Amino acid sequence: MFDKYLNASYEDGGRSHAHLDCWGLVRLVRHEVYGLSLLPSWGYVRNTMPMEFTRAVNEGAAAMERCEPQIGAIACVWRGRICFHVAVIVEVDGRLHGMEMKSSGATIKPLRKFQDQYLTVSYHRDRTLPEQAGRPAVGALQD
Numbered sequence: 656m657f658d659k660y661l662n663a664s665y666e667d668g669g670r671s672h673a674h675l676d677c678w679g680l681v682r683l684v685r686h687e688v689y690g691l692s693l694l695p696s697w698g699y700v701r702n703t704m705p706m707e708f709t710r711a712v713n714e715g716a717a718a719m720e721r722c723e724p725q726i727g728a729i730a731c732v733w734r735g736r737i738c739f740h741v742a743v744i745v746e747v748d749g750r751l752h753g754m755e756m757k758s759s760g761a762t763i764k765p766l767r768k769f770q771d772q773y774l775t776v777s778y779h780r781d782r783t784l785p786e787q788a789g790r791p792a793v794g795a796l797q798d
Contacts, residue, residue: 657745657754660684661761668698676702678711680756681729681743688745689727691781705737712738719779724751724766733775742769744778 659672660683666674672683678697685691697711712731722728724744730753732740742755745763753769755762770776 656688657684657763660754660756661763663756663761665756665758665760667701667703670696670698675756675761677741677756680754680761681741684743684745684754685727685729691727702739705739709736709738712741716779718782720782722778722780724778725780726751728778728780730755730769731777731779732773733777740773 660675660680663669663671663673663675663680665676667676668679669675670679670682675683678700682694682696686693694715695711700707700711702708715729716731719729724730726744726746728744730742730744731738732742740755740757742753744766745752745754747763751766752763753766755764755769
C-alpha cells in the first residue's frame with residue numbers, strides 16, 4: 656500500500672506522488688492511507704529555510720497534541736529548537752515504523768531504527784480523530 660510513496664523521487668517542496676519532500680510525504684500518507692485531515696501544503700517552505708520550516712511545524716502542531724508513537728502520528732525531528740525534518744508513523748506487519756523522505760528517497764524503518772537516527776523526536780496526533788483513523792483508507796488497500 657506504500658509503493659507509490661516509496662517510488663517517489665525527492666524534490667524540495669514536492670507535493671505530488673511523483674515528487675515529494677518530507678512534509679509532502681507526511682501529509683499525503685496521513686490523508687490518503689489513514690483518512691486523516693489533509694494538512695496545509697506549505698509548498699513554499701524549502702529545506703534551506705529552517706526557521707520557516709519550524710514556524711510551519713509549530714503552527715500545525717498547535718492544532719495537535721503530543722503523543723507516544725502511533726499510527727498516523729507526525730514525527731518531528733529537532734536540533735535544539737529547530738525542527739529540520741518530519742516523518743509519519745505507519746504500521747507494517749502489525750508493528751510501528753517511521754516512514755520518511757530524504758534526498759536519497761523514501762524509506763520505511765522499524766520504529767527503533769528510525770528513532771536511533773535522531774537525538775530528539777516528538778510525536779503529534781490530531782486532537783480529534785475521524786472514525787477511520789488508524790486503519791488504512793479503503794482505496795489505499797487497492798494500490
